[in-house]
Amino acid sequence: MTQVTERLFGGQTMVAPLRRVLVRAPDRAALARWREFGWRTAPEPSRLFAEHEDFCGLLADFGAEVVLGRAPIDDDPDAIYAHDVSFVSDDGAIVLRPGKDVRRVETAAARADLESAGVPVVAALAEPACAEAGDLVWLDEQTVLAGHTYRTNTSGIDVLRSALPAVNVVPLDLPHFRGPASVLHLMSVISMLDRDLAVVYPPLAPVRLLELLAEHGVRTVEVPDEEFETMGPNVLALAPRVALAAEGNPQTRQRMEAAGVDVSVYSSTELGKGDGGPTCLTRPLLRTWGG
Numbered sequence: 001m002t003q004v005t006e007r008l009f010g011g012q013t014m015v016a017p018l019r020r021v022l023v024r025a026p027d028r029a030a031l032a033r034w035r036e037f038g039w040r041t042a043p044e045p046s047r048l049f050a051e052h053e054d055f056c057g058l059l060a061d062f063g064a065e066v067v068l069g070r071a072p073i074d075d076d077p078d079a080i081y082a083h084d085v086s087f088v089s090d091d092g093a094i095v096l097r098p099g100k101d102v103r104r105v106e107t108a109a110a111r112a113d114l115e116s117a118g119v120p121v122v123a124a125l126a127e128p129a130c131a132e133a134g135d136l137v138w139l140d141e142q143t144v145l146a147g148h149t150y151r152t153n154t155s156g157i158d159v160l161r162s163a164l165p166a167v168n169v170v171p172l173d174l175p176h177f178r179g180p181a182s183v184l185h186l187m188s189v190i191s192m193l194d195r196d197l198a199v200v201y202p203p204l205a206p207v208r209l210l211e212l213l214a215e216h217g218v219r220t221v222e223v224p225d226e227e228f229e230t231m232g233p234n235v236l237a238l239a240p241r242v243a244l245a246a247e248g249n250p251q252t253r254q255r256m257e258a259a260g261v262d263v264s265v266y267s268s269t270e271l272g273k274g275d276g277g278p279t280c281l282t283r284p285l286l287r288t289w290g291g
Helices: 029-033 045-062 106-116 154-163 207-215 250-258
Strands: 018-023 065-068 086-089 092-095 121-124 136-140 143-148 168-173 190-194 197-200 219-222 235-239 242-246 262-266 283-287
Touching (some): 018 045, 045 065, 045 235, 092 106, 106 121, 136 190, 143 154, 154 168, 197 207, 219 250, 250 262
Parallel strands (some): 143 168, 190 235, 197 219, 242 262
Antiparallel strands (some): 018 283, 086 092, 136 143, 190 197
16 A cells, blocks of 8 residues: 655745645734834734734635744744745755844744654754845746845855755845845845746846846736835735735735736734735745645
């Protein structure tokens, strides 16, 4: 008799149907440090918890298995942005080392949560390498775009190349924008919606990014200037042309829908105060095309 093993991780894509996803609930005690972590204003705990619960409900309603990270992390409100401290390939997970130094306490918990979820850790970054997954975008199954930013450095990109020998890791320089204290990830300016469609904020997009999208036949939905700050470009693909986006970006939503995207929205009044959108709140563990 052939034993069938359930697949628990993998999918070198941003757009295949989301099957399993890791999230982390807010920690009430950690919220007191919101200023130190650069949140825009003080979070209101009860509304934050309610928004996060509703957000996870939308993921579950879509059909994804929602895995709650439980390894302890002390005094880190940014830990709800579970995306940034790991990166998943078909071989397993890479534990990253955030460029935002106050977030480095998350790495041990990320490893523990991944292993508890059945995802092997195949590599980990160490000093001086830094990388955050907000700077890493699967353009296709064999190509990762890596933003060179204040959060992801050359050493970090080199480690990723070594850990992903069969993948073409393409570095892209992002602008200074507001400097090291402000986050500008690659995923601040692009989210993939399908193999041939992306939502993009062109004014801050690297020229080489726009060239690569055109070379790969990827059409773009442009985010207007007034919706950049409200995370218009930060959109989570639940499946090809099925997306979850933050409320408050009506023009971007209208443009995505005109391109054939089915868009659902969630309340991010509190969840977005740390400059995190739906991609930031999720660490996809498994995306598959079949089934």
